[in-house]
Structures are given as C-alpha cells and as structure tokens.
Amino acid sequence: METHDHDHPMASDEPMPSYYEIMEIAVRELLIEKKLIGPGEIRRQIEVLDSRTPALGAKVVARAWVDPEFRTRLLANGRTACEEFGISIYDDTRLIVLENTDKVHNLIVCTLCSCYPRPVLGLPPDWYKAKPYRARAVKEPRAVLEEFGTHIPEDVEIRVSDSTAMVRYLVLPQRPAGTEDLSEEQLAALVTRDAMIGVVQVKL
Amino acid sequence: MNHSEDLLKRLPNDIGGLSTDRVQQTDHVLLPWEKRCHALADVLDFHKIINTEEKRRGVEALGAEMMNSLTYYERWIAAFSVILFQKQILVPDELARKMAEVEARYAREPAL
Numbered sequence: 538m539e540t541h542d543h544d545h546p547m548a549s550d551e552p553m554p555s556y557y558e559i560m561e562i563a564v565r566e567l568l569i570e571k572k573l574i575g576p577g578e579i580r581r582q583i584e585v586l587d588s589r590t591p592a593l594g595a596k597v598v599a600r601a602w603v604d605p606e607f608r609t610r611l612l613a614n615g616r617t618a619c620e621e622f623g624i625s626i627y628d629d630t631r632l633i634v635l636e637n638t639d640k641v642h643n644l645i646v647c648t649l650c651s652c653y654p655r656p657v658l659g660l661p662p663d664w665y666k667a668k669p670y671r672a673r674a675v676k677e678p679r680a681v682l683e684e685f686g687t688h689i690p691e692d693v694e695i696r697v698s699d700s701t702a703m704v705r706y707l708v709l710p711q712r713p714a715g716t717e718d719l720s721e722e723q724l725a726a727l728v729t730r731d732a733m734i735g736v737v738q739v740k741l
Numbered sequence: 742m743n744h745s746e747d748l749l750k751r752l753p754n755d756i757g758g759l760s761t762d763r764v765q766q767t768d769h770v771l772l773p774w775e776k777r778c779h780a781l782a783d784v785l786d787f788h789k790i791i792n793t794e795e796k797r798r799g800v801e802a803l804g805a806e807m808m809n810s811l812t813y814y815e816r817w818i819a820a821f822s823v824i825l826f827q828k829q830i831l832v833p834d835e836l837a838r839k840m841a842e843v844e845a846r847y848a849r850e851p852a853l
Contacts, residue, residue: 553844553847553848554843555774556776557774557811557814557815557818557819558772558774559840559847560818560819560822560836560840561774561777561778561814561818561841562819562843563836563840563842563843564818564825564831564837565777566835566843566853567831567835567836567839568790568830569791571830573788573790573830574788576789578780578784578787579777579780579781579784580780582780582783582784583776583777583780584806585780585783586776586779587782589785592810595849601796621769625742626792627783628783629786630760632828646757648755648756648757648758648799649754649755649757649797649798651813652752652793658770660771660779662766662767662768663767663768663813664765664766664768667764667765667767668756668759668761668762668763669761669762669763669764671756672756672757672758672759672760672761673759673760673761673764674757674761675757675758676758676759676760679805681764683814684763684764685764689746689783697781701794702793702794702797703793703794710803713804715761720801725807
C-alpha cells in the first residue's frame, strides 16, 4: 500500500476483485496520486481499526466500577476520561457515557446509519447497521431487548439514545451482584460488547 | 398521507420508528477491501475531504433502490465516488480509466 503503481493488497492468488473493490482501489490510488492522502495512511488507519475492540470498552467499564472518581469523570466527559485511560478518540466525536441503574436501562442505536463508539468498541456488528434494529429500537425497545434474551422489568425506564455523526454513546452497564471479590481485570472479562450497546446485561 | 408525501417525509435513511422484521443477530468479518474502505472513510474525514455526515447523506442520495441493492461498503465507495465528483476532486472519466487500469492489472496476473 506504500506505492500507488503496484498496489496489490490482495495476493495474486486471490480471485479477480469485484467491481466495487476495483472502485475502492481506483479511488484510493487516485487520491494518493493527487497527494490528497498519504500513501501509508490507509494501512496505518487499518492498524488503528484493528487495535479497537470491545476489550477496550470493557476495561473502561471495569475501571468505572472500581474507581468512583474515574466513574464521575467518565460520566462527565467520556472522551477525556477515555483519553486519560490511554484510548485516543481518533475521530472528531463527542462520547457520552450512559449509566445503567436500578431505575434506568440504556440502549444505543443509530437510526439514520451506523454511528457507534468505534474508538472504544471497534466496528459495530452487522445487526446494529441493519434495518430491523435501527427501525425498532426507538419504537419498541422492550420487544427488541426480549429478542436478545434481555428482560427489563416494567418499573425500569428504558432510555434509547440515537447516535449522530458527532455524538456517540457508550452504555456503562450495572456491575452484577456477587462480584465484590473480583479483580478489575476479572471484572473487565465479564463485560461484553452487547452489554455496552445495552442489548444485554452483564452476567456473572 | 399519500405515497409521494410519505416518500418526501421519510428519506431512505430515516427509518427510526418503522415496524419491521425481528432483529437477526447477524455479523461478518470484514473482507480486506471492506476494511480498506472503512479506513478510507476515516482518512477522508481526517483530511476534511468527506466528513461522516456528508458520507451518510451521500449514501442516502444513492436512492432507496440502489441502497437496497448494494452491500454496506459498496454503498460507501459508490457514495465517495459521487461526492468526489461533486467536489470536483475527481472526474468520472478519470475514475473510469483508473478502474480499467486496475482491472487490467489484476487480469494480467491470473490466479496461480
């Protein structure tokens, strides 16, 4: 990917690229030829994308569970708290962390497209980007949650937050009972991607 | 509300609140070109060439029929191309020639 004239990201034993893959290669090479983007930038950004997984978000959640001061800072400003934790928010977005409590359960969605807290969770699953979740999460969140096997009691309010290009959300799930003796690392291992989207709860 | 009013009030991306099928918990590992396409989107945003909202509107501007026919990253690269034409960063003929060149390059090196 460093040179534009013989760029073969796919090895030559791969089949002929599709029409759209050819378009992607062509657009990228033209932008590099015009010096609008640097020759190594795509590869470097792929490395950034590969470094972002739900394990990062899980570490943030576990820290918030064990460190009340960090939790306060995280809820006040998700972006700066994550940066303090060593997670760069590589895009120009605001991060709002939504805390689940005994009275409120949060769920995140992007009805218009697929906005997602990528710097802390990586890329979203396909179902998050697909029509049924986007359409129904804001209208019948309890029914959607049931489809994920999550039952939220009627007396718990469900708040659905709709992401935008500039504002992303992350759910801070409730720490499960019976985890008082677990280390921060053991707690982080319990926290799943889906719990930070809000479609499931963290279970011991 | 008649059909045309409905179309006007709900652009293709504006699906929040519609009644649809059950959520199928689908996922897939991105193909290498899909991941490159994602990285391209980020790099275009970093350089303030195409930002996230322009990309979203560019996908929407493809229209419902094309959006339904293309996969997620196919929509993205199609939208990037159109937006780059609109911004006069690329011209269609230039992209067509480059795509032919890329295709010929792969055709010269057939599968081993």
